[in-house]
Amino acid sequence: MAKRPKVYLAGPDVFLPDAVSVGRRKKELCARFGFEGLYPFDNEISPTAASSERVDLLIYRANAEMIHKADAGIFNLTPFRGPSADVGTVFELGMFVALRKPVFGYTNCAESYLDRIKKSRGVERDEVGMWRDWTGMSIEDFANADNLMVEAPFVEQGHPIVRVASEGQKSIGDLDGFEKCLRWAADSLLKDRAGQKRRLVV
C-alpha cells in the first residue's frame, strides 16, 4: 500500500487547554480521509531533555522539520488575540507557499478582516475613501478573511479560506472548517495520486 500523504496541522490549537485532545481528533480525521496528520504539539520538547539548548529553538527546529516533511498543510486562521490569525501559523504558511506545497485554510469566524476591525474600535474613511483605524493606519478593503498576503495564496491555489460562522476565541478548536479543508485536500491530493497511478499503468 502506498504511504499516506502527510498533512501538517498548523494553528493556535496548540495553545488550547485541550490542545492534546484537539490534536488527536485532527489526526483521527486525517486518517479517515487517507492522510497522516503531523501535529506540532507532538514535537514538544521537555526542558529536561533539552539540556543546555534553548527550548524555543528546539521547538522551532522540530516544527520546521515537520513542515519540510509534509506534503500539504491545513491552517487554522481563526483570529487569535486580535483581528488577525496567529502569527506562528502564518509564518508556517509562508514557508509552505515558498516551498510550493498545497495549503488549505479555515477560520472559525465568518466576518471579513475589515468588519472585525470596524466592530472592535472606531474606524473611518479618509478623503479618498480609504478605511483608517484609530491610529490613522489604513485597512485593506478586499472582503478577505485577513491581510491579503494570508488570503491570496489560498485563492491562487483554487480554494479560498473556508469561513465558518461562529464566535472568535471560543471556537478556535471547532473542526467544521477543518473537515471541509480535508475534503478539499483529499479531492486534490488523492485524486492526483490516482491519476498519476493510472498514467503510470497506461
Add this chain to the structure above:
Amino acid sequence: MAKRPKVYLAGPDVFLPDAVSVGRRKKELCARFGFEGLYPFDNEISPTAASSERVDLLIYRANAEMIHKADAGIFNLTPFRGPSADVGTVFELGMFVALRKPVFGYTNCAESYLDRIKKSRGVERDEVGMWRDWTGMSIEDFANADNLMVEAPFVEQGHPIVRVASEGQKSIGDLDGFEKCLRWAADSLLKDRAGQKRRLVV
C-alpha cells in the same frame, strides 16, 4: 561596479498615513549602506490598471516576486493591531526563511510578548505554572519579542530581533531599529562579498 544586494523592506509601514515617505527614507538608508531597498508599496497596482484581475491578487504576486528577487529581508515586527506583529509581514518572513535568505528584524516595542499580553488583559498561571490568557489559552514564556516561530529564525541566523524602547502603534515608522538591522546586514552580506572577492583574487 558590482550590483548592490537587494533588501526587501517588510512591515506594516505600508499602512501608515505617510507610507510613501517612510518607504523613501528606508530606501535612502539602504543606499547609504550599499543596498538597494525593495519597498512593497512601490508595487501598488491601481484598480484601473488591473482591469478584470483582483487587485489583492496582483499585489500579492508583485510582492512575492520582489521576495524571490531579494537577497535579504529587513522586517518591521512592531506589534500591529494586537500583541503580535503584522501577519502580512510574518507571512513574508516565512517565505524568506524557507528560501534560506538572510533576515533581520526589529520591533519598536521593548517589551516581551508575554509582558504585552499581561498588560493588556487578565492573565494567570495554571497549576503547572503555565501562563494562560482570559480564554484559558496558554502564553509562551520565552522572553521573546513575539511567538517563538517569529523570533527563532533571527536567533538561528545569529541576530535576534532588535527591540527599540518606545510605545506601540505610534512608532511603527521609527527607523532606529531599522538602521541597526542595516548595519548588521552590511556586516554580514557585504563582508561576505568582500571575502568572496578576496578568495577569488587569491
